[in-house]
Amino acid sequence: MAPNLSSSTFERRSPPIKLAELSSLSAADSAAINAVLARLKNLPGALLPILHGVQDALGYVPKDAVPVIAKSLNLSRAEVHGVISFYHWYRTEKPGEHVLHLCRAEACQAVGGRALEAHVKTTLGIDFHETTADGRYTLEPAYCLGNCAVGPSLMIDGALKGRVTADRFDRLTGVTA
Amino acid sequence: MSALKEAVTIYVPRDSTAISLGADEVAAAITAEAARIGLDIKLIRNSSRGMFWLEPLVEVATDAGRIGYGPVQPEDVASLFAAGLTHGARHPLSLDLVEEIPYIKNQERLTFARAGITDPVSLADYRAHDGYNGLTNALAMEPAAIIAAVTDSGLRGRGGAAFPAGIKWKTVAGAEGAQKYIVCNGDEGDSGTFADRMVCEGDPFVLIEGMTIAGVAVGATRGYIYLRCEYPYGERALNEAIKAAYAANWLGANIQGSGKHFDLEVRMGAGAYICGEETSLLESLEGKRGMVRFKPPLPAIKGLFGCPTVINNVITLASVPIILDKGAEHYKNFGVGRSRGTLPVQLAGNIKHGGLVEKAFGVSLRDLLYTFGGGALSGRPIRTVQVGGPLGAYIPDSQFDLPLDYEAYAKVNNMVGHGGITVFDDTVDMAEQARFSMEFCATESCGKCTPCRIGSTRGMEVIDRLVAGDQPVKQEALLRDLCDTMLAGSLCALGGMAPFPVLSALNHFPEDFQKSSQQQTPRVRVAS
Numbered sequence: 001m002a003p004n005l006s007s008s009t010f011e012r013r014s015p016p017i018k019l020a021e022l023s024s025l026s027a028a029d030s031a032a033i034n035a036v037l038a039r040l041k042n043l044p045g046a047l048l049p050i051l052h053g054v055q056d057a058l059g060y061v062p063k064d065a066v067p068v069i070a071k072s073l074n075l076s077r078a079e080v081h082g083v084i085s086f087y088h089w090y091r092t093e094k095p096g097e098h099v100l101h102l103c104r105a106e107a108c109q110a111v112g113g114r115a116l117e118a119h120v121k122t123t124l125g126i127d128f129h130e131t132t133a134d135g136r137y138t139l140e141p142a143y144c145l146g147n148c149a150v151g152p153s154l155m156i157d158g159a160l161k162g163r164v165t166a167d168r169f170d171r172l173t174g175v176t177a
Numbered sequence: 178m179s180a181l182k183e184a185v186t187i188y189v190p191r192d193s194t195a196i197s198l199g200a201d202e203v204a205a206a207i208t209a210e211a212a213r214i215g216l217d218i219k220l221i222r223n224s225s226r227g228m229f230w231l232e233p234l235v236e237v238a239t240d241a242g243r244i245g246y247g248p249v250q251p252e253d254v255a256s257l258f259a260a261g262l263t264h265g266a267r268h269p270l271s272l273d274l275v276e277e278i279p280y281i282k283n284q285e286r287l288t289f290a291r292a293g294i295t296d297p298v299s300l301a302d303y304r305a306h307d308g309y310n311g312l313t314n315a316l317a318m319e320p321a322a323i324i325a326a327v328t329d330s331g332l333r334g335r336g337g338a339a340f341p342a343g344i345k346w347k348t349v350a351g352a353e354g355a356q357k358y359i360v361c362n363g364d365e366g367d368s369g370t371f372a373d374r375m376v377c378e379g380d381p382f383v384l385i386e387g388m389t390i391a392g393v394a395v396g397a398t399r400g401y402i403y404l405r406c407e408y409p410y411g412e413r414a415l416n417e418a419i420k421a422a423y424a425a426n427w428l429g430a431n432i433q434g435s436g437k438h439f440d441l442e443v444r445m446g447a448g449a450y451i452c453g454e455e456t457s458l459l460e461s462l463e464g465k466r467g468m469v470r471f472k473p474p475l476p477a478i479k480g481l482f483g484c485p486t487v488i489n490n491v492i493t494l495a496s497v498p499i500i501l502d503k504g505a506e507h508y509k510n511f512g513v514g515r516s517r518g519t520l521p522v523q524l525a526g527n528i529k530h531g532g533l534v535e536k537a538f539g540v541s542l543r544d545l546l547y548t549f550g551g552g553a554l555s556g557r558p559i560r561t562v563q564v565g566g567p568l569g570a571y572i573p574d575s576q577f578d579l580p581l582d583y584e585a586y587a588k589v590n591n592m593v594g595h596g597g598i599t600v601f602d603d604t605v606d607m608a609e610q611a612r613f614s615m616e617f618c619a620t621e622s623c624g625k626c627t628p629c630r631i632g633s634t635r636g637m638e639v640i641d642r643l644v645a646g647d648q649p650v651k652q653e654a655l656l657r658d659l660c661d662t663m664l665a666g667s668l669c670a671l672g673g674m675a676p677f678p679v680l681s682a683l684n685h686f687p688e689d690f691q692k693s694s695q696q697q698t699p700r701v702r703v704a705s
Contacts, residue, residue: 045482051447087467088449106369107369109613111526143617143621146370160194
């Protein structure tokens with residue numbers, strides 16, 4: 001015999017937490033996210049385009065954007081979080097003023113990529129996925145920027161740079177250790 | 178009557194490798210210098226020829242043909258004009274007729290026929306260079322005849338798996354489904370490869386045309402180009418070209434009055450290498466985590482959103498228009514054995530003349546590395562090359578005479594893959610490279626199957642112990658056993674092929690894994 005589950009078993013003990021109260025999204029950020037959703041939510045397979053749209057607009061995907069996106073696509077928050085955390089490109093922390101993508105892959109390794117990586121980390125005083133204390137640079141690894149004949153390669157805010165020596169890196173960023 | 182004289186045409190590539198070396202600054206300097214000296218010029222941002230050591234390569238149209246100068250930096254521009262650049266005069270950076278440069282002259286360019294020649298986003302330029310001849314022919318053919326032409330050409334998937342394209346198309350054509358899709362795999366994540374990028378940036382119409390032909394052939398009305406987000410320049414060029422194709426009715430409803438319909442959209446990836454695996458890519462396009470699917474069902478039967486889907490690599494689809502234009506026989510006449518046509522080889526890493534070499538199958542690595550590539554950039558001996566990306570084997574000099582051919586490579590556990598060749602000189606540490614292969618696999622594993630998810634991390638640890646000289650015989654046996662499990666037990670090529678670079682490093686360069694044990698037990702010299 002099935003257990004008799006009275007409706008009170010499922011009664012909430014406390015009122016549900018209103019997401020809006022916990023959200024730290026500014027009015028401007030909310031507006032930006034809603035604009036992206038309005039533009040893209042009806043695409044088939046809309047989640048990746050939406051996350052790109054939010055990250056392009058705000059520089060990152062704030063964790064408080066997750067329930068808003070989930071609700072609009074009729075997905076669970078876990079599903080949206082799962083997608084964000086699966087893809088290396090999406091970040092959930094506000095990045096520095098400039099985002100550097102440094103190539104770590106074999107073709108760059110063959111022309112001094114490893115030494116450049118060490119130089120970049122020492123010069124900026126940070127590891128991958130970190131932002132400098134002054135908030136100027138965020139450093140991310142890339143596994144190939146498709147610039148494999150003229151490495152080592154670096155992307156600065158989407159602009160590709162080839163044959164990046166330690167000197168050239170210092171000149172491009174104006175940072176010295 | 179100098180006022181009536183036509184403005185001289187100057188070309189500066191918009192290819193991202195050229196830009197990464199200063200092409201935008203050179204283009205700006207040329208415009209500024211021409212204005213300063215009061216000269217009327219027409220500046221075209223062409224695509225790259227794929228001779229990257231010469232970039233930024235500036236070309237000038239003359240009566241004799243296109244004269245090149247390179248590599249040009251902004252500070253060279255004034256002296257180039259002073260020397261008479263506009264009529265192709267000599268200068269220390271002169272390369273004379275670009276088409277006569279042996280690197281270009283000795284290639285067989287079919288897929289890359291327009292590379293470096295046209296303005297990538299000009300539909301008129303594309304049309305003037307045989308563009309849309311293939312689709313025009315296809316629109317007059319029965320769908321089955323289009324598929325037969327692709328099958329007869331011998332074209333195989335250029336993404337790495339080398340599956341016959343015509344057979345895949347035929348399966349989709351025969352599958353039941355109200356909606357079918359053409360998906361282009363532009364998630365070119367292999368290090369040492371950039372051919373897909375060059376098509377997207379340098380000749381986007383050829384990809385659009387190839388996908389439209391595929392759509393007409395199998396009855397698909399919708400296509401997606403899944404492009405990796407590391408390629409923002411490619412995204413811009415593709416979107417410009419798609420817009421132009423729609424405006425001229427080469428996309429959309431009733432294409433050129435044929436009654437055929439094809440819509441096309443670019444979707445950006447998000448930095449996951451695994452999404453280059455076709456089923457993972459489809460999951461990603463559906464807006465999900467890029468987890469590999471079990472096969473069967475094949476994507477041809479149940480692909481995107483559960484519908485029959487053709488999924489092909491950029492180069493595969495970009496090779497279709499010339500097959501429909503010049504005929505299957507023309508394409509098939511290039512190549513050897515069961516590897517028909519041409520392969521755009523990408524010379525990368527430590528190589529003097531890095532770039533794109535499109536050759537018929539059958540060319541040897543030695544030819545590519547020395548005749549085309551000119552040896553290592555560092556001037557040191559080439560010790561090894563990795564062919565086929567991060568999952569490809571490290572090949573030693575003793576195998577450099579192997580002909581580039583899918584079957585010949587597979588026979589010795591190497592793979593042609595997407596045709597990327599990454600060159601290393603004799604300073605490379607092969608134990609470090611083997612460790613990186615495992616590290617890369619651990620970073621990029623989707624996590625669905627255990628051999629890949631856990632094996633890669635354990636592999637890193639075992640290599641660390643092996644190199645540290647901690648019970649090396651035991652560690653090597655363990656590493657080989659682990660590689661065997663990954664090879665046989667992984668769900669897709671990531672875990673299933675990551676052992677190739679590891680084992681090839683271990684087999685061909687065992688001395689690199691023994692450094693530490695040699696250091697710890699130095700040979701004792703007997704005083705004489």
